[in-house]
Amino acid sequence: MDELFTNIGSKLTLSQKIERKIEAAIREKKLPVGSKLPTERELCGAFGVSRTALREALRRLSARGLIEITKGSGMTVTGFKVDDAIKTMDLYYDMQFDQNLIPQIIEVRRLFEPQIAGLAAAQRTQNDLSDIQENIELFRACDPDNIQLESDLDNKFHLLIARATHNPIVQITMEPIYSLLPRMRNFIYASVDDEKEVTHESHLLIFDAINKQKHTDATKAMNEHLDRTYEIYKRYLHTTFEK
Amino acid sequence: MDELFTNIGSKLTLSQKIERKIEAAIREKKLPVGSKLPTERELCGAFGVSRTALREALRRLSARGLIEITKGSGMTVTGFKVDDAIKTMDLYYDMQFDQNLIPQIIEVRRLFEPQIAGLAAAQRTQNDLSDIQENIELFRACDPDNIQLESDLDNKFHLLIARATHNPIVQITMEPIYSLLPRMRNFIYASVDDEKEVTHESHLLIFDAINKQKHTDATKAMNEHLDRTYEIYKRYLHTTFEK
């Protein structure tokens, strides 16, 4: 009797059923991206439900990034672009943020970023190069006492390289991680003295390889750069907890 | 007059303001995961808004996976776990799915999976090993005419290795990709003849390296395995479009 009588009533609320119907229509391109949805009144009539139930379904869809609602104007199908996915990942990392997420993030960076640098060397455009170069210059020129700006620029450097791959999946994977790094600054970045000079040199090396489209060199340079970050992290753990 | 008269109204709807307030409370752990929210009526009183506006805010939060609403019972703060993030990524890939997503996915796999195999060699447990071994055995024994099962097992193999890293970020990155692969089967997998034997051999090689915790060998074996996949893909493109 366990398996027999389960799942009879769908247990979904009416507004959830409506949500799924519209979502399915969007996924199947029956409602193509950019098209306008019928008005609320029309949809109420079509589904045969009250405006309350319909609107709650629409709120769900807009919260998830599937549609966009403009007061006075109407509703349009919005595609669900890279930024929506990145925001969701941001939320995830925010909720999961704790001490033991840090080693996991470092692990992923050491795993992926050298490869990313290698791909960037192959795919980068002139725009990418000038963006990275500008970032390096800003980093070099910034006040050594301004730890916040310094580490922000450092993160931006890695972000720009990820974007230079021109692969949106790489972006979605890495951008939420970079936006999380500022919160780890107190754990890692601040504990070093002559950090800035060494970082600047590393960045130059990486940029040079990407500029010259030397795939292997870029991978290697990024690898060594992150190895140093890891050493700093380990040193921090040592000085803080071991005593 | 440029700076003076800009940005007066926040342009956020009331329900969006409410959504952000509650979201902030959750992110700041003022509403810890697992705790129950006040009832709708209480929240209406607290915020001084109508039930309509409040409920639309709550619909948004539940759609995004931040809270769970149970009819008759109440509302609780849910964790926003790995599965929520994966579902979002699934939606993204579903919406972006087109011809040129395929090369991007292949690119990411060739970029990341060898590294993942290397990490798996270091982190795998006995459970991981037996799971992978079972998968290999099922693959070997499956009917060669059952293309569907065959490619599902193939995907599962790679999924198990990603899990063997025991790094949730790796999971979130790769799992949505694997769940997308079945839709690419028609594009890639089916066009090969003696695919199964070769795949089986490759999988054995990779497993062996992971089993013996040989980091470099695992990376290399996975690399070669994916190179072959890429060759198949190129061959498919050639035979299909070029003529």
Add this chain to the structure above:
DNA sequence: ACTTGTAAGATGTATTACAAATTTAAACTA
């Protein structure tokens, strides 16, 4: 041609009422 005013149409919010599910506690039975 440009600005302003007006009306129509769309989404946003408020209110009231009731339906349906769950929880709680009382009443009842063995």
Add this chain to the structure above:
DNA sequence: TAGTTTAAATTTGTAATACATCTTACAAGT
């Protein structure tokens, strides 16, 4: 007393109506 049933109270879900606010289009006026 322990367990079960019943009933009431609580909570979320849906409906219906009214009005507010924003957008757009178009007409009117300068």
